[in-house]
Amino acid sequence: MLNRRHLHALAGAYALDALDGAERDRFERHLRRCPACEREVRGFAATAAALAMAAAAEPPPRLRDRVLAATAVTRQSPPDVARRGAARAATRPGVTRSPWVPRVALAVGGAGLAAAAALGVVQVATQHQLDSALARNQEIATVLAAPDARIAAAPTSVGGTTVVVVSRAEQKLVFTSAGLPALPPEKVYELWLLGPGTARPAGLLPPPSGGKTAPVLASGVLADDKVGVTVEPVGGTSSPTTTPIVVMTLPA
Amino acid sequence: MGPFRSASDPAERSDSELDKLLMLVARGDREAFEGVYDRLAGPVYGLIRKVLRDPAQSEEVAQEVLLEVWRTASRFDPGRGSAAAWTLTIAHRRAIDRVRSETAAAERELRSASAQVAIDEVAESVEASLEAERVRRCLEGLTELQRESITLAYYGGYSYPQVAALLDTALGTIKTRIRDGLTRLRDCLGVSW
Numbered sequence: 001m002l003n004r005r006h007l008h009a010l011a012g013a014y015a016l017d018a019l020d021g022a023e024r025d026r027f028e029r030h031l032r033r034c035p036a037c038e039r040e041v042r043g044f045a046a047t048a049a050a051l052a053m054a055a056a057a058e059p060p061p062r063l064r065d066r067v068l069a070a071t072a073v074t075r076q077s078p079p080d081v082a083r084r085g086a087a088r089a090a091t092r093p094g095v096t097r098s099p100w101v102p103r104v105a106l107a108v109g110g111a112g113l114a115a116a117a118a119l120g121v122v123q124v125a126t127q128h129q130l131d132s133a134l135a136r137n138q139e140i141a142t143v144l145a146a147p148d149a150r151i152a153a154a155p156t157s158v159g160g161t162t163v164v165v166v167s168r169a170e171q172k173l174v175f176t177s178a179g180l181p182a183l184p185p186e187k188v189y190e191l192w193l194l195g196p197g198t199a200r201p202a203g204l205l206p207p208p209s210g211g212k213t214a215p216v217l218a219s220g221v222l223a224d225d226k227v228g229v230t231v232e233p234v235g236g237t238s239s240p241t242t243t244p245i246v247v248m249t250l251p252a
Numbered sequence: 253m254g255p256f257r258s259a260s261d262p263a264e265r266s267d268s269e270l271d272k273l274l275m276l277v278a279r280g281d282r283e284a285f286e287g288v289y290d291r292l293a294g295p296v297y298g299l300i301r302k303v304l305r306d307p308a309q310s311e312e313v314a315q316e317v318l319l320e321v322w323r324t325a326s327r328f329d330p331g332r333g334s335a336a337a338w339t340l341t342i343a344h345r346r347a348i349d350r351v352r353s354e355t356a357a358a359e360r361e362l363r364s365a366s367a368q369v370a371i372d373e374v375a376e377s378v379e380a381s382l383e384a385e386r387v388r389r390c391l392e393g394l395t396e397l398q399r400e401s402i403t404l405a406y407y408g409g410y411s412y413p414q415v416a417a418l419l420d421t422a423l424g425t426i427k428t429r430i431r432d433g434l435t436r437l438r439d440c441l442g443v444s445w
Contacts, residue, residue, distance in 0.1 A: 009424075012431030017348045018405040018412040042333050047438040049295075049337040051406055052344065054387035057298030063311055064289060067318045071282055074319060079278065079326035235315050238308065 011037055015044030062201070062238070069204050070235035073188060140217050143172045150251035156180065156229065157245045164227055166250045173250070175216045175227065180208060180245075183231060190236045191216055194226040194247065204236050205229070225250060267334050274335040278325035285322055292336060293318060296343045303347040303409040313350055317343045344406070351409040390440035398433030401426050 007030045013019050014027050031037050143149060146167035153163045160179030167173070175191055183189065189205035202218035218227075228244035270291055276284035296317055301310035321339050328338050391399055397419070404415045416426040 009427050009431055012434045013405065013412040013427055015434065016402065016405040016412075016430065017344055018410065018415065018430065020352075020411050020413070043438050043443060044434045045333055045341055046337045046443045047434055047441060048344065048406055049334070049340040050383070050387050050437075050441050050443065051402075052295045052299040052340040053336070054384040055298040055302045055407065056294040056384075057301055059293050059297035059314060060311060063297070063315060063318075064293065067289060067293075067315055067322075068282070068286060070315075070319050071285055071322045074323055076278070076280060076322065077324050077326060235319050238311065 008034075008037060011040045012044055015041050015048055066201075066204075066236050070188075073204070073207055074234060075185070136217060139172070140174050140215050143167045143170055143174050143217065146170050152248055152251045154246055154248045162227075162229065162246050162248065164248055164250065166221060168221075168223075168252075171221045172217060172219050173221050173227065175202075175205075175218065176213060177205065177208075177229075178212045180205075180213065182208065186234050187231050188234050188236060189213070189229050189245075190232040190240070191218060192228045192230065192240060192244070193218060193221060194228050195222055196224060199228070199240050201236060201238060202227070221250070267336065270335045271328075271330045274321075274325055274328050274338075275330070277322060278328065285325075288321065288335070288339075289318060292321075292339050295336070295340060299340060299343050300347045302407045303344070304350060309350070310347075313346050314343070317346050320346075348409050352411075386441060390437050393440055394433045394436055395429070397421065397425075398429045398436070401429045402433045402437070405430060 007027060010019060010023070010027050014024065014031075019027060031041065144165055146169060148169045149165050149167045151163065151165050153161055155161055156177075158181055160177055160181065162175065162177045162180075165174045177189075180189065191202040191205060193200045193202045200220075203216040205213045205216060207213070226247050226249050228240070228247040230240040230242045230244050232241060270288065273284045273287045273291075277288055293314070297310060297314040300313050300317070301307060304310045304313065317339075320342055328335060332338075391403070394402070400419060401412075401415050404410050404418060405412060408415075410418065412426050412430060413423060415430075416423045419426065
């Protein structure tokens with residue numbers, strides 16, 4: 001028989017996520033009517049957070065790139081206005097977005113001009129992003145203008161065309177696409193460098209704008225690499241989980 | 253840096269800095285999110301790996317969690333706890349969801365050998381950080397049953413009935429040991445909330 005004392009005593013197990021379904025639901029219902037329990041759980045959650053801090057470990061550096069890239073294409077949830085209460089909401093600063101700095105122009109020349117036509121616009125939100133976008137565009141321009149730049153295009157199995165400009169000397173390539181089908185919000189196109197028996201993640205394609213995706217720069221291109229694209233969950237994965245929609249052999 | 257908020261603690265400052273960063277994230281500030289990432293990705297990843305063990309799976313879940321922090325930052329309410337506690341609660345829940353949804357979970361429960369590892373690891377895993385040292389010291393101040401119950405539940409990802417089975421102890425006893433142990437741990441760490 002579950003009585004109130006039994007429920008109170010579950011505060012610790014609840015804070016450690018050690019309750020299973022039905023019991024957790026029951027405790028959560030109780031929590032809403034028991035301010036003392038709520039306070040206790042909050043203290044236990046802070047204590048558990050200290051246990052987590054003590055377990056800190058260095059994540060692989062690629063996780064940072066991937067997560068930060070995903071924020072660019074992930075819409076944020078609106079605040080839960082009802083829960084916060086009207087008075088509270090009124091004192092909070094409104095949800096504002098940094099103004100988008102539109103259309104960073106990109107001037108390119110040399111062998112990559114054909115691909116430049118396929119380049120989309122780059123949208124950025126802050127000065128910092130503007131700087132890094134410009135730096136990236138600079139890098140992209142370097143590839144497109146490289147004396148040994150070669151271009152290749154291929155259709156994909158789902159429609160649309162992918163375009164690659166590769167510079168063997170720079171060991172870099174620039175990838176763009178046109179006419180790829182739009183994906184549901186929880187999916188993303190991921191680019192891969194495919195070596196013999198290996199697949200290295202090479203970036204996520206930004207969502208198409210006007211049917212085209214903005215250029216993605218990939219570094220560390222090896223002699224016998226091919227380039228492929230798969231559909232993956234938002235944020236990308238460390239190895240492909242679906243069949244590539246295109247695999248391109250890079251021009252020599 | 254940490255989830256602590258006792259008045260004299262220098263952690264308090266960086267803690268409230270982190271709170272402010274997370275509130276900026278709620279407004280779409282990606283630079284603020286980088287700050288949150290750099291402070292919390294280590295604890296998030298470390299905690300998840302502690303529960304799941306498998307590095308590839310841990311990386312995947314950590315990615316989900318960190319993106320969830322970006323996505324749902326507007327739900328963070330500093331009146332109800334620190335940004336660190338909020339984030340690490342999400343991280344732990346996601347790790348537990350993964351553990352409990354796995355078909356291998358049943359098999360895993362039986363491997364009490366690995367449970368033993370979970371207990372030992374707490375003492376070992378501790379890096380040189382001051383906070384980790386403090387946590388280790390406070391864990392040592394618990395009774396053996398309190399410590400084992402808490403570490404099996406939190407780091408091991410076991411439900412409290414599973415903990416009771418692993419430790420061959422009555423359900424009600426485990427329940428109260430977890431609560432008493434957390435109370436003692438909270439007071440030892442000087443966590444305010």
